[in-house]
Amino acid sequence: MTSPWVNDSNVALFTDLYELTMLQSYFHEGMDGTAVFDLFVRRLPEQRNYLVVCGLEHVLAYLETLSFSAEALSYLRSLNRFSDEFLKSLAHFRFTGDVHAIPEGTIVFANEPIIEVVAPLPQAQLIETFLMNQIQVATLAATKAARIVRAARGKPVIDFGVRRMHGADAGIKEPRAFYVAGVAATSNVLAGQLYGIPVSGTMAHSYVQAFEHELEAFRRFVRQFPEAILLVDTYDTLAGVRNVIELSRELGPKFRVTGIRLDSGDIAQLAVEARRLLDSAGLNHLEIFASNSLDEYSIEKLLNFGAPVDGFGVGGRMGVSSDAPMLDTAYKLVEYAGRATMKLSAHKGSLPGRKQIFRDSRDTVALADEKLPGQPLLVKYMENGVRKIPEEKLQAMRSRCESEIRKLGSADAGHAVELSPGLCELRAHTLDLIQEDTS
Amino acid sequence: MTSPWVNDSNVALFTDLYELTMLQSYFHEGMDGTAVFDLFVRRLPEQRNYLVVCGLEHVLAYLETLSFSAEALSYLRSLNRFSDEFLKSLAHFRFTGDVHAIPEGTIVFANEPIIEVVAPLPQAQLIETFLMNQIQVATLAATKAARIVRAARGKPVIDFGVRRMHGADAGIKEPRAFYVAGVAATSNVLAGQLYGIPVSGTMAHSYVQAFEHELEAFRRFVRQFPEAILLVDTYDTLAGVRNVIELSRELGPKFRVTGIRLDSGDIAQLAVEARRLLDSAGLNHLEIFASNSLDEYSIEKLLNFGAPVDGFGVGGRMGVSSDAPMLDTAYKLVEYAGRATMKLSAHKGSLPGRKQIFRDSRDTVALADEKLPGQPLLVKYMENGVRKIPEEKLQAMRSRCESEIRKLGSADAGHAVELSPGLCELRAHTLDLIQEDTS
Numbered sequence: 001m002t003s004p005w006v007n008d009s010n011v012a013l014f015t016d017l018y019e020l021t022m023l024q025s026y027f028h029e030g031m032d033g034t035a036v037f038d039l040f041v042r043r044l045p046e047q048r049n050y051l052v053v054c055g056l057e058h059v060l061a062y063l064e065t066l067s068f069s070a071e072a073l074s075y076l077r078s079l080n081r082f083s084d085e086f087l088k089s090l091a092h093f094r095f096t097g098d099v100h101a102i103p104e105g106t107i108v109f110a111n112e113p114i115i116e117v118v119a120p121l122p123q124a125q126l127i128e129t130f131l132m133n134q135i136q137v138a139t140l141a142a143t144k145a146a147r148i149v150r151a152a153r154g155k156p157v158i159d160f161g162v163r164r165m166h167g168a169d170a171g172i173k174e175p176r177a178f179y180v181a182g183v184a185a186t187s188n189v190l191a192g193q194l195y196g197i198p199v200s201g202t203m204a205h206s207y208v209q210a211f212e213h214e215l216e217a218f219r220r221f222v223r224q225f226p227e228a229i230l231l232v233d234t235y236d237t238l239a240g241v242r243n244v245i246e247l248s249r250e251l252g253p254k255f256r257v258t259g260i261r262l263d264s265g266d267i268a269q270l271a272v273e274a275r276r277l278l279d280s281a282g283l284n285h286l287e288i289f290a291s292n293s294l295d296e297y298s299i300e301k302l303l304n305f306g307a308p309v310d311g312f313g314v315g316g317r318m319g320v321s322s323d324a325p326m327l328d329t330a331y332k333l334v335e336y337a338g339r340a341t342m343k344l345s346a347h348k349g350s351l352p353g354r355k356q357i358f359r360d361s362r363d364t365v366a367l368a369d370e371k372l373p374g375q376p377l378l379v380k381y382m383e384n385g386v387r388k389i390p391e392e393k394l395q396a397m398r399s400r401c402e403s404e405i406r407k408l409g410s411a412d413a414g415h416a417v418e419l420s421p422g423l424c425e426l427r428a429h430t431l432d433l434i435q436e437d438t439s
Numbered sequence: 440m441t442s443p444w445v446n447d448s449n450v451a452l453f454t455d456l457y458e459l460t461m462l463q464s465y466f467h468e469g470m471d472g473t474a475v476f477d478l479f480v481r482r483l484p485e486q487r488n489y490l491v492v493c494g495l496e497h498v499l500a501y502l503e504t505l506s507f508s509a510e511a512l513s514y515l516r517s518l519n520r521f522s523d524e525f526l527k528s529l530a531h532f533r534f535t536g537d538v539h540a541i542p543e544g545t546i547v548f549a550n551e552p553i554i555e556v557v558a559p560l561p562q563a564q565l566i567e568t569f570l571m572n573q574i575q576v577a578t579l580a581a582t583k584a585a586r587i588v589r590a591a592r593g594k595p596v597i598d599f600g601v602r603r604m605h606g607a608d609a610g611i612k613e614p615r616a617f618y619v620a621g622v623a624a625t626s627n628v629l630a631g632q633l634y635g636i637p638v639s640g641t642m643a644h645s646y647v648q649a650f651e652h653e654l655e656a657f658r659r660f661v662r663q664f665p666e667a668i669l670l671v672d673t674y675d676t677l678a679g680v681r682n683v684i685e686l687s688r689e690l691g692p693k694f695r696v697t698g699i700r701l702d703s704g705d706i707a708q709l710a711v712e713a714r715r716l717l718d719s720a721g722l723n724h725l726e727i728f729a730s731n732s733l734d735e736y737s738i739e740k741l742l743n744f745g746a747p748v749d750g751f752g753v754g755g756r757m758g759v760s761s762d763a764p765m766l767d768t769a770y771k772l773v774e775y776a777g778r779a780t781m782k783l784s785a786h787k788g789s790l791p792g793r794k795q796i797f798r799d800s801r802d803t804v805a806l807a808d809e810k811l812p813g814q815p816l817l818v819k820y821m822e823n824g825v826r827k828i829p830e831e832k833l834q835a836m837r838s839r840c841e842s843e844i845r846k847l848g849s850a851d852a853g854h855a856v857e858l859s860p861g862l863c864e865l866r867a868h869t870l871d872l873i874q875e876d877t878s
Contacts (some may be wrong), residue, residue, distance in 0.1 A: 003447065003450075003496075003497050003501055003504075004611060004633040004634070005446045005447070006444060006607040006608060006610070006629065007444045008442065008444070008609060008634070010629055010633075011442075011607070011629070012697060013628040013629035013631075013632055014607060014610060014611075014627065014628070014629045015627075015628055015629075016599070016602070016626040016627065016628070016640055017626050017627075017628050017631075017639060017640030017644055018626065018637045018641055018642055019640075019643075019862075020628065020638030021640055021641075021642065021664060022642060022643060022664075024644045024660060024664075024786075025646070025660055025662070025664070026649075028662070029659050029662075030664055031649060033650070035645075037645070039441060055690065057444045061442035062442055065442075069728075072632070073445070075628075075632040076628075079631075079638065080478035081664075082661075085706070094512075111534070121649060124645075125645060126644075128587075128602070128643075129601055129602050129627075130572065130607075131603035132603070133601060133602050133603070133604060133607060133610055134607070135607070136602070136603060137604075137605045137606045137607075139463045140605070142557045160455070161570050161577070162455065162568055162572060163455070163567070163571035163572050164571070164572075164575060164766075164768070165572060165576075165605060166575075166576045166579070166604060166608075166609040166613075166764075167572065167573070167576045167604075167605065167606055167607075167608030167609035167610075167613075168445040168450070168453060168569075168573070168603035168608040169444070169445060169604075169606030169607040169608035169609065169610075169614065170605040170606035170609060171453060171572055171606075171607075171608075172443060172445060172447070172453075173606055174605075174606075187455040187456050188453065188454075188455065188456075188568075189452040189453070189454055189455070189459065189514075189515075190445065190449055190450070190452035190454075190455050192456075192514075192518075193449070193452055193511070193514040193847065194443040194449075195443070199456045199518065200456060201455055201456030201457030201458075201460055202457055202460075202566075203457055203460065203461060204458075204461060204564075204772070205772070205782050205784070206459055206461075206474075206476070206564060206771065206772035207461045209465070209772045209780040209781070209782065210465075210470060210474070210560060210772060210775045210780070212778070212876070213876050214876070218463060220468050221464055223459075223464070223467070223468075224463050224464045224467055224522075224612070225460060225463075225520075233784045233785075234782055234783070234784060235782075235783045235873050235876075238784065263784065263787075264785045264787045265783035265784070265785040265786075266785075275675070275761035282713065296770070303622060310531060317476075317765075318766045318767045319765070320605070320759075320764040321764075322764055325605075325759040325760075325761055325764040326603045326755045326756075326759045326761060329602070329603070329604075332645065333643070333645035333648045333649060335651045336648065338776075339651070341648040341649070342648070343643070343648065343673055343674075344645050344674045344675065345672045345673060345674075345702065346672075346703045346704040346705075347703065347704075348702075357619065362685075369837070373574070375752045397480070398503065406820045407764060434674050435440055437651070437652050437660050437674075
């Protein structure tokens, strides 16, 4: 057998069953009026003061090509839940709506629509699951990475996390998000190929173990990769450093090793001792690279301690955003057929109407037809199912993210988000109508 | 553009750059002796007393088809790091080794090899990244789900988590793992299609909002899906329940709704009140289905409280294994060219030699050529790159998991893992050799 993968020809089924159930009802009830859905994060995780929006490009690509294959329809038929007329209509399903979105790499806060979809109700509904899945993983990753990059104070951060990410799709999409957030390179070769981002890597403990002696392993490795970063902690970190020094004596001017990597133990202390050993052997130019369960907290501690570390390899804690592995994302209907709608569920309410966000010294979430001071954040990326804005380069998103984070000021700065007078009024009005109905 | 996906033709590049770097060195040094690598979990997360092994089938499918496409080689060439001879050799790369593994659905503990790969060194090395990525996501998911299923005490658990999982691959592979662990169904239609697992779903708040009145939404929905579970908390949960009762009066004998879903607020209290309302309207047969940030902890509280909940829709907390979103997995060289190897790095050591695990009243990790009492856990799935054991049905893995967890006894039972005399001796011997070298 071959392994199952999600791809362009089956992704239409990457949806919650209830989306299709609702679609069948809409189909038979003739409900194809224009719906407006907002994708937003209800509350930030305790450990986050901002989010770095990411993942839009994958959503746009999906919307451009979304359709049901014969195989998909035949599977749906086999469930004996759906009517023939409805399934026939799915054969012609295309996304023909508009997409307003905040550009990737932008900082956002709770309750700000990241994406606003304006489309016939069934279309806007079906895409919910995929949009939430893709925006969450990329935004989680970019946000965590931005914190780590900031903690590293200009020293390079390399992504080593693919082995601990959740599955193969995260394994390519997170490195892209990391790059947007300022990470220097990824170890995942496929992510490098697919997105054109720099790839990087050193050597594994198994390489050292494959030789009887560590020094012999170092000797052989530099034959192929003279500018290597050598991993020194397989057996005993400082003995490993001494083997690097020994190699430099053996090779003399041919020694071109650029650094060492520490991957276990008390990194701060070992870095100090390794630095001293290297310096006293005249190897001041060798850099010390640290890995081993790093994140923004441990990197900050290392740097506050004054550990002479020149770069960081960050793995699973960035790869799963371990202190906040999910976001409280929502995708809510805010208008249908010209009528503003909202949800009142306890702690899970939503804001009605089409929106714009204006960013000034603070953010104001407003109605789309209001004009307020500040920079409007939502941009129309797609109109009638056709892209209006060409794919942006990752480098541009990266610059945007860097500049936005710089503007934020301190690492833990929040940012006030207010609601416009128009939005407050619409909310009050919509609430009145609902309460008339439910009381 | 189309969205990038991982698939059979590019997955060879789904590897850390250092794997390829090491492979080039092995190639030029002629190091293609037999290597043995163990994939295991070093320490269990604090919140876990056992793991449910999962994901093997995807690993075997990958190993059966693994090869480098012309496009992959051309990308590697463009990096200007690899020699032409080495890249040419990659064009013929195939996996020709043996794979010993613990069947999916089995319970395991720390330091027990889940997979043991015996293959020429470069082959066994290259596959590290993918194996770790795939086994971790499936094992995390199955383990979390097993805890949730157990907490639900026989009431059905449905997976609603795809929107919060990390990416699309997790979105299909986790539902499979959940099913192995006893989850009744998934909301992800594509996972249903690819793995033949049951799909399930109710309705979203947006459906209710798309109508001006909640009761009207319920009326229309049951036209298509008379046996629906109606979502009652869009505006006010108990008002929603009253609308369900009103609908039952309108429809009389044609009312075939099977339940209601509560998705916000104090579920325990609301379930009690909803039950009372339904019962006093003669709707005793309607089931109450709960969702809203559920996990094993909140389900246990609900049931201990005596909340009359008949089933659980579990989302992101299961989908990201939120209290333990990663495992301390390792893939370590334990033998090369007949020589046992081990790693000594602080808190990150490994056990040398080819292994077997014998499960009796406790588990003993032993050398492969030892014979101890108990059931051997590692089974040879692949020999010389060819599968020896056909693909197992998910239902068989699910039964195995259920029976293993039943045997474990209490929900938080641990299980003693010992090392055999042979393994202890080999470890001491290998340590001596290494210390001679490093001292």
